[in-house]
Amino acid sequence: MNLALYYPAKGYYMGGSQKFGEQGDFITAPETSDLFGFCLARQCAQILEGDDDLLEFGAGSGILASQILFELGRLNKLPRKYYILELSAELQQRQKDTINKTLPELLDRVVWLSSLPNNFSGTVIANEVLDAMPAKRLIKKDNDFVELGVNCQNNKLMWQLLAPYRNDKMQLPIGVEQGYTTEVNERAMAWISSLDNFIDKGVVLLIDYGMGRDEYFHPQRGAGTLQCYYQHKANDNPFEHIGEQDITTSVNFSDIADQAKNSGFSVEGYATQAMFLISLGIDEYLLAEKDEKKRALLAQQVKLLVLPSAMGESFKVLTLSKNKQVELQGFKEQNLVYKL
Template identity: 40%
Template structure:
């Protein structure tokens, strides 16, 4: 997964394909919330503004900024709210996406800066939309009652790739009841990222929006095929061994693991809830009322339960003592983690 997504010049996020956009005709593979409607960023800005105020910081950090759409929406909305943002720093591994972001954000001048890695120390409010799901996972397979790590090898008799299992001491973080064959993922890289972020964020807060579940749902006995999925031309498939480097590979987020990794490294959890509840708490309805019927219809995709509203979750963290974040004012599910 790491090679398929990030190998220089060849990986999906390292090549020049379009990736983000609303329609397959644009050459894109999938749409994220900021491309769907600017109301996403305008609404999220209310939480970012509160967090900047509560933490006494003036810098926004975005991880994996995609097309740059969310950065532009946040910068415009924060300015409209009268919130001072001295710097907007984007941490992105993709050189081709960085070029697209620089073009999209040129009007914001040198307030926007790009980094390829985390600095030793940082202060500010961190935002990550659909970042954790793109962090490489490890596959664990229970076959005939024994656990194996599932890896990738060169196909023995043909071009391409094949799966291969090897015995392992690795296990899911909770016991998966039953004795049926079972495929799932563990997320050491995403959890290590949270620990590193917690170590280096000396003042501020962080908010991550992504699709996933708490641990009890993630490792439910009936979820026996895992969550790895690929996306290309707005179509989904479950075969990461085909068209390697030409399509996105993702896995759902285990939000319990993310919360524990942050907590164990010193962060405080501000809240955890569905994307729908978070955006409604932050004032999405007001933005929708001010929009056209077509704009309201697009924004509704963000909160409809059968679309992005329930599958996507938001988790927030703070450095130091927690405070009442507006995004979690109602519908907080931290107790389910």
């Protein structure tokens, strides 16, 4: 998964093909509607103070950064700097082009990083970042979980049973049948720990598709959560279109929350994307639009963001804080931390 996604020049995220939007392989929330970024900006505005900065991990096409900067400017709450940590040179250039096209007057406020900053104070945003971190795939065999690796025979890649999986820090399903397959993401856990190393004071907003541990390890989820996306079609075969298709696994938000607490964070909020956006007044943007045609278009976009059959229920928002007390508006209508 790591090689297929991140191998220099050949990996999916390191090549030059269009990945996001209608011309790519999948559509993210920022591509769906500007209102996603505007609502997120409202939450950031509540958190940002003084000389605070904002840091976005993996900024994709740069659309979310543009949306947030535009709305923060309108709210007179711009951060001192808007940092983007992006490893792909191709995506960095795409992000610069997007921001320069939409907000040229704010381009000098945006700084691209290739490594984590030091002594950070402010807000961290990671939208659909955790799901793209390479995971380990496990299968139940003889009352044990065995890691699934990759073998190559006759120039064909296939699954290969490796050694029994051993990591006391990772919880695994209990009482499931032979052949039950699932994933664990040690890389995501390490990434959460790394946040604590550079954040002095601030709030972390994690937006991704996933679920709590009970649902993640449900006995009926026997095929795991691994999914691939190629030209807007989903499949479960990572050995096709290598370097040309996205490979993801859903986020186990209980694991992330536990790791965050062990790393020194407080878990402030956990909600569906729908309730998070509703709490931040996505309907207010809709009502404020006077043009009937534009309002009808916005209404369709809002449905994609909040309806259970679209992104509303499958995507969640988990928020962490460190050395900062703030009652977050995004969890006014719903806070499911107790379910983690």
